[in-house]
Amino acid sequence: MAGIEFDAMPGAHVEYRAIAFRSSDLALHSRGPGLSTLVVGGATLLSRPERHLWAAHLPRGSDDLPELLGSAAEVLGVQEWADTLPVARAYRRGPIFLAGEAAHGFRPAGDAPDTGIGDAVNLGWKLAAAVNGWAGPALLDSYEAERRPHALMDRELLARALETRRRFGRLSAAGAPQDYLAGFLRGEPALTDDLGLGYSGRYAASPIVWPELGTPPPPHGPEITPSTWPGGRPPAVRLADGSQLFDRLGPQLTLVDLTAGGDGKSLVEAAESSGLPISYLKLDDPAVRASWGRRLVLIRPDQHVAWRDDTVPDNWNTILNTVCGH
Incomplete structure (x- = not known):
């Protein structure tokens, strides 16, 4: 509708499959009620608020599906897509603003909503200021200036995390022993938000x-x-x-x-x-x-x-x- 194009991340094209399933497998829940993410081979499992409800993200054609679901799982839905980690070239066109997944497609890492929340918080107060009459003409323009650079930086961190998960899956499939896999993960850069990005990040060059x-x-x-x-x-x-x-x-x-x-x-x-x-x-x-x-x-x-x-x-x-x- 806005006619805004997206830029894909070079080399980030990966075809994925998302599986929503319900499972009472104790192996999935023995890690405590606070579990949010679990990496199994080349797949990522995300627990959902509803009891025993999970979402699995894995490369299309992966052989990890039987191991993920087990014999007692109830498959609720399957979706496939090609992920390129796109970011919109502009966040505003006239009265139309893009935020969240409309501005950047960061699937399958649905366990990291910070970028979308930051968009909503940033845009929300500026729209309110405009409606209430105390915003200058540059305030709404600053939304893109502040949030789009963060999406590009968050995309780099996400691409790094996804590549580590893919390598881990390939090593595991090749028969690498557990101590080798543990050493591999220790040697990888931290996959947490250690650059202060997302919701809590600093707007270093904000107008x-x-x-x-x-x-x-x-x-x-x-x-x-x-x-x-x-x-x-x-x-x-x-x-x-x-x-x-x-x-x-x-x-x-x-x-x-x-x-x-x-x-x-x-x-x-x-x-x-x-x-x-x-x-x-x-x-x-x-x-x-x-x-x-x-x-x-x-x-x-x-x-x-x-x-x-x-x-x-x-x-x-x-x-x-x-x-x-x-």
Whole structure:
């Protein structure tokens, strides 16, 4: 309908089969109720919320099907497709926006919904701002600028994970012993979201995030450094009264003020006089001071940092215009 074309990932063409089945096989459930993903040979099993319900994704023509289903399984449906990990060339055409699987086809890894959730959260608050009259013309355009690069990065991580699973399946089919397979997995790069992508990722080059000079802390490594660097999500902190800091943030913009004298109050009043919906959160909490790094932090509705500083800026209206897309 929008006429937007998709770009496939080079070399990612794989033909898959998806099988929905119900099984009470204790071997599948002995790992605990929290199980979400299980790799068997070259196939991936995903548990579903409904009891004994599973989805299996495996390359078409794989011989793992009997092993996956067992004798007591009830097959509910089978679907086949050719997966190329496509990403839309544009996320917007006029009044039409693409999000989730309409913007990127990342099957068969249905156990990683972060990219789609991030799209919905990012687009949702910007559409609300436009409807409520405080969005500038560049705010809706920033949706593609922020989310499409994340889809491309997430696609690379997913392709790496799928290739590891395929190699594992081939090694297993070739008769590799268990200790060899374990060593192979240990030698592979981490398949988790160790680059801070998806829902919690940093928008490093966003046109609606006020830039900060200097070098940001690395988003990956042996230890991730909590930070309020602009574009990322701030550290989650349990306050001294037992409440969570994120639960104290307002539904729209929020200015978190850690100054001793409440310096941010004047900034909030200036924003309100311009018609912007903004909440003021004055805190005096040691844990927040230790991890947030700045005394004044402006948080967007999607809980990403839009701006931060230690002192009241002289160009506050310019900052607000940038954050709101004017």
